[in-house]
Amino acid sequence: MPIDITMPALSPTMEEGKLAKWHVKEGDSVSSGDVIAEIETDKATMEVEAVDEGKIGKIMVAEGTEGVKVNAVIAVLLQDGESLDAAAAAAAPKAEAPKAAEAAKAPANDGPAASASTKPDSARANFEQLASKVMAETPKAAANGNAAATGKVFASPLARRLAKEAGIDVSAIPGSGPKGRVVQSDVEAAKSGKTPLKASASAAAPAAGGAAPTGMTKAQVLALYPEGSYELVPNDGMRKVVAARLTESKQTVPHFYLTLDCKIDALLAAREQINAQAPKSKDGKPAYKLSVNDFVMKAWAVALQRVPAANATWAGDSILYHKRSDVAVAVAVPGGLFTPVVKSCDTKTLREISEEVKDLAGRAKSKKLAPHEYQGGASSVSNLGMFGIKSFSAVINPPHGTILAVGVGEERVYADAGQVKIANFMTVTLSCDHRAVDGALGAEVLGVFKGLIENPVMMLA
Secondary structure (H helix, E strand, O other): OOEEEEOOOOOOOOOEEEEEEEOOOOOOEEOOOOEEEEEEOOOOEEEEEOOOOEEEEEEOOOOOEEEEEOOOEEEEEEOOOOOHHHHHHHHHHHHHHHHHHHHHHOOOOOOHHHHHOOOHHHHHHHHHHHHHHHHHHOHHHHHOOOHHHHOOOOEOHHHHHHHHHHOOOHHHOOOOOHHHOEOHHHHHHHHHOOOOOOOOHHHHHHHHHOOOOOOOOHHHHHOOOOOOOOOOOOOOHHHHHHHHHHHHHHHHOOEEEEEEEEEOHHHHHHHHHHHHOOOEOOOOOEOOOOOHHHHHHHHHHHHHHHOHHHOEEEEOOEEEEOOOOOEEEOEEEOOEEEOOEEOOHHHOOHHHHHHHHHHHHHHHHOOOOOHHHHOOOOEEEEEOHHHOOOOOOOOOOOOOOEEEEEEEEEEEEEEEOOEEEEEEEEEEEEEEEOOOOOHHHHHHHHHHHHHHHHOHHHHHO
């Protein structure tokens, strides 16, 4: 029997991915362990290996196809003695099953139109005409046609599909069909901006039933700007996931924020001394160069160990108190954000942290991270100091319980025992999930961090 090669799940949360590249073609022989394809998710590009030996009989998903569902058949592998015809025969039922199911749902039509209209668009048009006729002739349907009164929206299947593809809430489209039914022409008019959208049922839901707001639709946004005054760029998988996760975070995680200033003169002096001692190669290049962020990562990881109750994540009916300080670091990449995790960060030297962060950041930008390298962790560090940002409040990356936002180090004037002095300060803001980390607990761990940053030798104690 031919063997199905399916879309693998590269992480527990993966639902679909892009088949970025095939390394084989139909008819090629493969052995177990051979790389046959590359799969691209929102976070990484991973290689897919053959688990059996045989011959590639049929490639079911073309190279470059996006939105391939996990466990969908992407190719068929033939074993000894099997032919390409056998593979095609085995694959045909899989490909035709959805079409057969769709055809079974179509309304029967024994009239002349049934034989004349065989194209999908014609079939849908006939269905809309039939549905409109039923709506017009059925008193009960007419009585229920008032969407505002019943909460139901009457629209043809084609109109619903087109509205979904355009990102328009079908309930916001004025219907021109019988009894206000939304049809294809109504969706097209809404997409082009010829017909203004009305207040949708979902937009009114928060006032009536307390549902979460969904924001403006794509059509509503486009209607505000003249055509030709912008460039419309579709969101890729990474941007969609980032948007979904951070929206979920702000809607479901009760954030609160704690801010304080850290005096970093001692840190800067220690950094300069350590970097000065770095061995140099023949061309004078130092073996390592520590950054302020390396000290921040180390200090935050140690602080979480010294206040273990803050090293926590919310898990529904429980709280996880982590034994290790696995700290993620936010890395900006084109089109989104990665948060690779430095495992057991508190046990590593500053040099080890520096080298690991550079490696993870470099591979993140080329989407070469493995899922285990960016999943997990209990907290994150987001540093925008290199961009001159003085302070900001970061959004927690679920399921993390905290995220530390770090601003730029700069000279500031301050008062000390009645004297005016100048020193280098850095502002940090801790975002906490109030379900797992209360205010006093957050203040305690942030205070420990401040002590470590201001006296970096204490990180070694």
